[in-house]
Amino acid sequence: MTPADPTLHRMAATTLLAPFTGPNAPSWLCEAIADGLGGVCLFAINGNVADTEQLSTLSTTLSSYGQPVIAIDEEGGDVTRLAHATGSPYPGNAALGAIDDTELTRAVHRSLGAELDVVGINLNLAPSGDVNTATDNPVIGTRSFGSDARLVSRHTGAAVRGLQEAGVAACVKHFPGHGATRQDSHHELPTIDISMDMLTGRELAPFRAAVTEGAQAIMTAHVRVPVLTGTAPATLSPAALEGLLRERMGYDGLVVSDALEMQAISDTVGIREGVVRSLLAGADLLCLGAVQGPDVLRATTQAIVDAVRSGRLRAGRLEEAASRVRRLHAWRATAGRAEFDGAIGLTAARQAVLVTGEPAPLREPLVVEIETPNSMASGSLPWGVAAWIPGADAARVEPSRCTPHGRTRRSWRWGCRPGSPRAPPTSPRTGRRR
Structure with a gap:
């Protein structure tokens, strides 16, 4: 491919995951998908999610213009987009870790995946594979299965298995680990100052389990680990993504960046530079965030094109990233499906x-x-x-x-009147019995 190749712009767009506002696909987004945009990320705060019928219609519309990745953060517990109005019907990871039944974790995520599949979502930005060793962690906390690396590894693998049995790709986050931080990367760049042995034995264990389980995607963390990344966050670190994740851990799946609008990136190198550095580091699909509109999409696409034309970013690296995005659709075409479990x-x-x-x-x-x-x-x-x-x-x-x-x-106390079992209520989201 030469710098003047007319496919360059399309390939650059394929590596981007864009947000939008409202329950319907705007015309600029439909045009972007037709021009090769890699995918979209749905957010409740953007008004993208109303109910099952609306979400199914939206997914069908988006897919009529191409083959976009349609991603969402649906972790259960505290992080839900589908049930943002009522609260998730699925317990979060901390509860599942406390129960410590991996078959139950698998079943919960299989049912969750079935709900995503029926509305056309093909990539779930979950589960969190972070080992939450910092009790005052402001951003992980109960999103983690726990503070024990072996327990978190078992349940991360089970969650991946459950989601992907339902035909929805799992994206395990936040590599190489966000559980030991006391800062929120939405606001600043956290540092995890631990030894390489500690990182390998504790933080990386759940990601090894994810690789073994065949996780289709892994999300990067905007976290600095001096022993590995030096002064850079893992999202922008070739040592973390190419050296550790790809070469040492043998992962060949899709690497997704955390949202580049987060201040750990946007307040340091900026979003335009962030997309280029993420690709240079080894990421494939770059999540722009929740509030970036068509102007930022155009600017970041152009930044990637300019980086290739200047020789800063190898055309082969861009081709590799775009190929992994497209490969997700090939996987989904052959993946199985699962039944929703209302109970x-x-x-x-x-x-x-x-x-x-x-x-x-x-x-x-x-x-x-x-x-x-x-x-x-x-x-x-x-x-x-x-x-x-x-x-x-x-x-x-x-x-x-x-x-x-x-x-x-x-x-605190929780109580429920004892008595004989009763029929579960109907789900306000799906109309099916819970």
Whole structure:
């Protein structure tokens, strides 16, 4: 391919994952997909997700202009786009890790994947494979399966298996690990200052499990690990992506960048430079973020084209990245499908509850929701469990903090009236029984 090749612009566009606003595809986005845009990322805050019918129509429209990746962050628990109005019907990773039943984790993610598949979403930016060792981590927390690398590895593999059994590609994040950070990369560039042995034995373990399980995609972290990346974040580090992930760990799947509008990138090198450096480092599909419009899409596409024409970015590297994006569609064409399981979310949620003492029976089901600090990843969301218990009331409270014997503790209660099993309610999202 020569610098003047007319396919250069199309190949550059294929490496980009763009956002948009509203429930319908704007004309500029449809034109971009027809011109080779790699895909779109759906966000509830952008008004992209209303209900199942709308989302299915949107996906069909987008796919009529090409073969776009249609991506979403649907982790369950605190991070949900499909159920942003009611709260996710699936418990988050922390609850699944506490139960520690990998078959249950697999079943939850298989059902979640089935819901995504039916509305045309082909890439789920989940699960989080981060080992959450920093108890005050402002952005991972309960999105992680836990603080033990072996447990997180088991459940990361199970989640990947479940999603991909439903025909939805899993994207394990945030490589090489975001669990030991005390800063939020939405706002700044975090540093994880640990030894290479610690990184290999702890942070990388879940990603090795993901590679073994055949994860179709892995997402990079905007995290600096001095022993590996020097002063650069992993997203922009050839040592992290080409040297470690590709060469040492043997991964040949799709590498997706975290959102380049996050301040760890946008406030340091900027989005235009970020897309070029991400490709140079070894990323394939570059997520622009949630609020970037057509002007940024055009500017970043042109930045990639200019980098190839100047000789800074090898045409072969761009071809490789675009090929991996297209390969995702070939995988999906041969992937299996799974059935939605209307009971699995509540089944898992019940197992995650630890009851101590002898709570008095309640006259009506009651769910007590805990008010917790919001992060950029989760925002303010209702809990989903009350919607699936017929007749339940919900109360949202802030947990009291006390310090018996000099230790900080939080306590709360959850109760549900005992009785014979009843039919689960109908899902407001799918119209199917939960």
